[in-house]
Amino acid sequence: MTKLISKTIALLILTSFSMLKSQSVKEILKQNGSFRKDTIFSIKSDSKETYLPVTIIKGKEKGPVFTIVAGIHGYEYPPIIAVQELLKEIEPENIKGSLIIIPIANVESFLKRVPFVNPLDQKNLNTAFPGLSNGTPTDQIAHLITKEIIPNSTIFLDIHGGDASEDLLPFVCYYNRKDTPENTKRAHELSVKLGIQYVVSYPYTLTSTEPAKYAFKEATQQGITALSIEAGKLGTVQKDNVDLIKTAVYNMLENSGNYAVKKSKTVNQKSTVLLNQQDYIRVPENGIFYSELKSGDKVKKNQILGYISDEFGNKKYDIVSQTTGIILYKVGTPPVNKGETLFCIGYNE
Known part of the structure; x- marks a missing residue:
């Protein structure tokens, strides 16, 4: 009986989420005024259903569109909790331009406590880009982010951490794409101002037709300034890593021109270490x-x-x-x- 009630409640929640999704991200961004809108993209594949939650925060003044994604791996908890706190703290009146925030990209992995893959199809969202519109749930999530989120972004930030089995040193990274030097330069500039000591640049060798696999590599391939923060480890929530991520995001938002109010923050005083090989x-x-x-x-x-x-x-x-x-x-x-x-x-x- 308890299981039946739980399934019924879950179905009602999913149904209500489905009703919320009525506009594309582009349509929402075109709306006038300063606002916050939470919306849901429903995903169905055969008998499997899930959803992609998206928050859009628009300020009164024009500015860049800054996208923040957490939970591509649902067992990487510090990024998810950091974004939950940011959602509570950031007000539209403090924003220039707009923020697109995906608080948990892989909802099923998060809820079921499954590392690396989506339990609905056993696929890794972090290797699924650009995705497929008619594929499995993971394929469709990647497709939605590829088509709905990335093209509407000026700056794209994908936040990760150490999954259940990973011990990880906090770092920020970007792709050294030499044929888009302005984007690469901007990604580097934002990286060194985050307050994270280690900055990693990855080589970029993709052609325009090769699958990017990773979310922020897909954004790089589309010609968007893209970065990724890595902080947290071993599938647990560490307050110091949650705080580090939040500080880094606020620093980035201020340096991108998206945050209109000076945010009190602690910056890592250690000199930046650039690592360009792995x-x-x-x-x-x-x-x-x-x-x-x-x-x-x-x-x-x-x-x-x-x-x-x-x-x-x-x-x-x-x-x-x-x-x-x-x-x-x-x-x-x-x-x-x-x-x-x-x-x-x-x-x-």
């Missing part, structure tokens, strides 16, 4: 992972970073660094599966 160490075989290292630790080339054993405790592989750099993120839990990213080491050359 070395990804993959898991060679299923097993149990041992390492005394953590995110933020510095490592040297040929250093043993840890080892993998089998179920009987027999060591199978030493994990050796091929570069000298700093651990941006690593697997922070014992089980590992072949092909997963075990370490990401950032360095500069």
Whole structure:
């Protein structure tokens, strides 16, 4: 009986959400005046249903359209909680231009506590862009963000953190797209003013017809100034990372010209460290992972970073660094599966 009541309530909530969605993002942005509007994009695929929540905050004065996305991975909690707090704090009268905010992009992953993938179709939204209009729920979410959100953005910010198994060093990143130098320069300028010490630039080699896979790479491909913040780890809420994300967002909004009121903030006084190369160490075989290292630790080339054993405790592989750099993120839990990213080491050359 309890399950039946829960399902009925969930259906009623989804139905009411579906009724709210009556306009496109572009139509809402064209409306006059200063306002906040919460809207829902309903998603149906066969018998599976979900939704994409979107908030639009428009100020009285003209300005950039700044998009903030959290929860592409629903188990990455600090970005989601930080955006929830921002939604409570930001008032339309303090905004120049507009904000488009997706508070939880992967609602099913969040509600079901499933790391990395959407439980409705077992797909990773972070590798699904540009998506498909008639695909599975994950495909459709990616398609909606690709077609409804990104083209209406001046600046696109995708906020991530360490998922259930990931130990992660906070950093901000962007793609070094050389054929759009103004966007790349703007992304770099915004990055170094966030108050996050580590700034990572990724190489950009996509052609116009290749799938971007990642949300902020899709925005980069569309010619939008795009960045991503990474903060939080191991599938828990850490207040310091929530506060770090909020401070970074406020700093970015002020520097983009979107926030009209000076926001009290604490800026990291440590000098910015730019990392323009990454070395990804993959898991060679299923097993149990041992390492005394953590995110933020510095490592040297040929250093043993840890080892993998089998179920009987027999060591199978030493994990050796091929570069000298700093651990941006690593697997922070014992089980590992072949092909997963075990370490990401950032360095500069």
